[in-house]
Each structure stands twice: as structure tokens, then as C-alpha cells.
Amino acid sequence: MVGVDTETSGLDGSKDEILEVCAVEFNSSGQIGRKISKMCRPMSGYIHPGATAANGITIDMVKDCPNYLTDGIREEIAEFIGNRTVIGHNVLAFDLKFLRITPVKVIDTLLMCRSKFKGGNNLKTACIRAGIEWVSAEAHRAEYDTLKCIELYCKMFISEEADRIRKLDIPLFAVPEDVKQ
Numbered sequence: 001m002v003g004v005d006t007e008t009s010g011l012d013g014s015k016d017e018i019l020e021v022c023a024v025e026f027n028s029s030g031q032i033g034r035k036i037s038k039m040c041r042p043m044s045g046y047i048h049p050g051a052t053a054a055n056g057i058t059i060d061m062v063k064d065c066p067n068y069l070t071d072g073i074r075e076e077i078a079e080f081i082g083n084r085t086v087i088g089h090n091v092l093a094f095d096l097k098f099l100r101i102t103p104v105k106v107i108d109t110l111l112m113c114r115s116k117f118k119g120g121n122n123l124k125t126a127c128i129r130a131g132i133e134w135v136s137a138e139a140h141r142a143e144y145d146t147l148k149c150i151e152l153y154c155k156m157f158i159s160e161e162a163d164r165i166r167k168l169d170i171p172l173f174a175v176p177e178d179v180k181q
Contacts, residue, residue, distance in 0.1 A: 001025070001026055001027065001028070001084055001085045001086075001087055001153075002023050002024065002025050002026075002080065002081050002084050002085070002086055002087065003022075003023070003024045003025075003026060003086075003087045003088065003146045003147070003149050003150040003153070004021075004022070004023050004024075004077075004081070004086050004087070004088045004091060004095060004099070004146060005021075005022050005088060005089070005091075005095065005142045005143075005145040005146040005149060006018050006019075006020065006021050006022075006094075006095045006098050006099065006142060007019050007020040007021075007051075007055040007057055007140065007141060007142050008051060008098050009042045009044070009046065009047040009048055009051050010047075010048040010050070010051050011048075011051075011094075013094070013097025013098050014097075016042075016048070016051075016098070017040070017042040017043060017044065017067075017068065017069075017098070018040045018042075018068040018073075018098050018099070019039065019040055019042065019047065019051070019055070019057045019062055020037070020038065020039050020040060020055070020057060020062075020141065020142040021036075021037070021038050021040065021068060021073065021077060021099070021142055022035065022036065022037040022038075022142035022143040022145075022146040023035065023036045023077050023080050023081060023146070024036075024143075024146050024147065024150060025080075025084070026150050026154075028154065028157060029154070030150060030151065030154040032147070032150070034080075035143070035146075036076065036077060036080050037142060037143045038065070038066070038068075038073050038076075039057075039061065039062050039065045040062060040065055040066065040067060040068040040073060041062045041063060041064070041065040041066065041067050042059075042062070042067070043067055043069070043070065045059065045063075046059070047059050047062075054140050055140040055141060056140065056141070068098075069100070074099070074100060074101065077099065077101065078101045081101065081103055083104050084103075084104070085103070085104070085105040085106070085107060086103040086105070086106045086107070087106075087107050087109065087149060087150065087153045088106070088108060088109065088146075088149055089108070089109045089110050089122075089123045089126070089145070089149045089152070090108065090110045090123075091106060091108050091110075092106060092108045092110075092111070093108075093110075107153070109123075109126065109149055109152050109153050109156065110123075110126075112153075112156050113126045113129075113152075113156070116156070117129060123139075123145060123148060123149060123152070124136070124139060126152055127148050127151070127152055130151075130152055130155045130156065131155070132148060132151050132152060132155065134148070
């Protein structure tokens with residue numbers, strides 16, 4: 001599996017661009033393997049002030065970096081992912097629009113959280129609910145968010161497996177107590 005996150009110059013996948021991308025391979029035990037983390041220069045040379053306020057990335061930080069689409073980073077990320085499952089928080093509605101790749105399989109931890117909890121399922125809230133340490137000063141950077149998403153996925157996966165096993169422990173033909181009497 002590969003955890004993925006992007007930081008972007010704005011929220012519009014049709015005109016805004018990737019400023020930072022991270023992809024981290026991991027297994028279902030949460031063991032981390034290789035990773036790619038790249039800062040990227042937007043072709044437009046513009047970062048929306050709201051984006052900088054959220055992720056702390058300024059144009060001066062990325063002005064000399066390669067561009068995600070034109071300088072081979074997209075291809076590097078796609079090759080790194082290969083045929084593996086992509087895991088991300090809000091990856092379906094957000095990150096994939098910017099990545100412009102089509103993974104074989106995608107699991108969105110935001111959707112996993114929404115199926116378990118009502119409201120407040122951003123990555124920070126989801127991690128805190130799962131008992132995962134959260135450091136706000138490090139958040140909204142691609143590598144930190146990717147690693148936290150992987151941690152969240154592994155905790156939720158283990159929780160779902162435990163629920164599934166508990167359901168399997170229920171006798172198939174249980175006899176209600178009133179019938180036994």
C-alpha cells in the first residue's frame with residue numbers, strides 16, 4: 001500500500017497546482033518502507049494566500065523546485081505507486097484531482113471515518129478520536145499528513161478486523177434464551 005498526500009496552491013483541482021507531494025509505502029502492520037517527498041513549483045508562480053496560511057508554503061520556498069506536471073514528478077509518483085492500493089484522507093475528492101493519476105485501488109480514510117463517526121472527520125479530529133498523537137505545528141505538510149493518515153488507516157483497519165472477527169464468533173444458529181426454557 002502507498003499513503004499519499006498533497007499540499008496545493010489552492011482548492012480548485014482544475015487550476016491550482018501541487019506545491020508538495022508525499023508518497024510512503026507501508027504494510028497493514030504500519031511498517032514504513034520507502035518514501036518520496038517533493039516540493040513543487042507552480043507554473044503560475046502564484047499561491048493563494050489561504051493556501052499559504054494553511055500549509056505554510058510560500059512561493060520563495062518553491063520557486064527553484066521542479067514543477068509537478070512538467071518536470072517528471074507526476075511520473076515518478078505514478079511509478080512508485082504502481083499497482084498498489086493508494087490510501088489517503090480525502091484522497092478521492094481532493095488529492096487525486098491534483099495528482100492526475102488513476103490508481104488501481106483507492107481507500108479514503110475520510111470515508112472510513114464517516115462510516116463510523118458523525119461529523120468532524122478531518123484528519124486531525126479523526127486521529128485524535130483514534131488516540132493518535134497530533135502536533136498542529138507539523139500538520140498540513142504532505143509528509144506529516146501522510147504518516148498520520150497511515151497510522152489512522154492501520155488503527156481503523158485493525159478495529160474493523162476486530163469487529164469482523166467478533167461478528168464471526170456469534171453462533172450461526174443461536175437459540176434465544178426464552179426458547180431454551
